[in-house]
Amino acid sequence: MAALKPKEYRRNFERLGNIREIVFGIQDGVLTTAGVLAGLSGAVSVRSQVILAALASTIAGALSMGAGAYLGTHAETAVLRSELDRVRRESEEQPYVVQDSLIESLGKEGLTREAAYRVVKLLSSSKDVLFNTAEEKLYGLSGATFGNAMVDGFLMGVAFLIGALVPLVPFMLISSVHAGLVAGIATTAVTLFLVGYIFEGRFSNERRPALAGLRFLAIALSAAIIGYVAGVLIAPIGAVPVG
C-alpha cells in the first residue's frame, strides 16, 4: 500500500473522528428497535401493527438522533470557536507568554530548552503560525476537534437507520412473530459483536478483536437488560387504577 501523504493522514484522522457517531448510531438503532419489537410483540397481537410501530420508532429515532448530533456538534463548535477567539486575543496581547509556554511544552516532549527556544523563535516569524501551533500544542485543539455538524448529524441518523433495520428486517421477513423476534434478537447480538469487533478490534489493531466484539456486546446488552429490569421494577408505580 502506498504511504499516505500528510494531508491524507489529516483527512483520515478527521474521518476517524466520526467513528463515535457511527458506533453510537448503530448501537442505539439496533437496541432501540429490538426493544420496541420485543416490547410490542408481547403487548400487541397484530404483527403488522408491531412492524408499523417499529418503523415509526425507526424514522423518529433516526431523525431525532441525527438532529441531536447536528445540534450538539454545532453548539460545541460555536462554544469552542468563541473560546478560541478569546484565547487568541489574549495571546496577541501577551505573545511572550505563549512563546514561553511553547518552550516548556517542547521541553517536556524532549527538546533541550535552547533547541525549543530556537524552534519557537522560528515559529514566531509568523504570528499565525505561532498561534496555530499554540492552539494545537498547548490547548489540544486541531481540525478534528471542530466537528462538522452536517456530517455528524447525517452519519448519526444514517447509522441509527442501518442499526434499526438489523432486527426489523428479519422480523418483517419471517411471518411468525416469535420466530421473527428470535431472529431479530440474534441479528442484534451478531451486529453488536461485529461493531465491537470491527471498530474496536480491527480498526484499532487490537490483538484479540473477538474479545473487543464480546466486550462491546456485553456492555450494550447489559445496558439493555438493566434498562429492561428497571422498567419492570418501576412499572407498578405507573399503574393507575381505571374507573
Place this chain on the structure above:
Amino acid sequence: MLKPGDAAPPFDLPCALEDKLGRMSLASITSDLVVLFFYPRDFSFICPTEVIGFHKARAAFAAESTTIVGVSVDDAETHRRWARELGGLAYPLLADEGGKVARAFGVLDEAEKVALRATFILDPKRIILYAVASPVNVGRSVGETLRVVRALRSGKLCPADWEPGTNVEPTDAKY
C-alpha cells in the same frame, strides 16, 4: 523575600562573562553598589529585553561604581550560549543551579524551581538598600533601576520622580 536593611546572603557561583566561564563571589565585587537581578530562565522570550537593557546601560551603571550581576538557575555554559544569542553581555550571568542563592534571597519559585524576576541593590557593606519583584508580564525598567542607584548614591533625601540635578528643599510638598 529579603527587604531593605537585611544583609545580602554571600554567594560564590560559576558564571559566564564575555564568552568565558569562571566563578564570581559577592565578596570579590569591589564596586560601591551591586545591582543583583534574578530572572527565571535563559532562552526565554520574557526576560531578554531586561538582560539586554542592563547590558546597554552598563556604562551608566559603571559611572555610578555599580556592578550588574544577573542570576538564574541555568548552568554557566547555558548562560554563555544565551549571552551569545543576545549578542554578548558585558556583565556576568551567575549559575545558581538548584536555586540555593535565589532561595536565600527569598525569590525562588519553589513550584517551578526558577527565580522570580527580582532586583536587589546592595550597598558597600552588602546590605540590601532596595528590593523589588516584578510579575511575569511586566518587564523591569532598567532606567528606573539606574534612577534608584543614582538617588542612593546622591546621599540626599530624594522625592518622588527624583532625577539627577533635581534640587528640592526639604519643605517641598513633593516629599
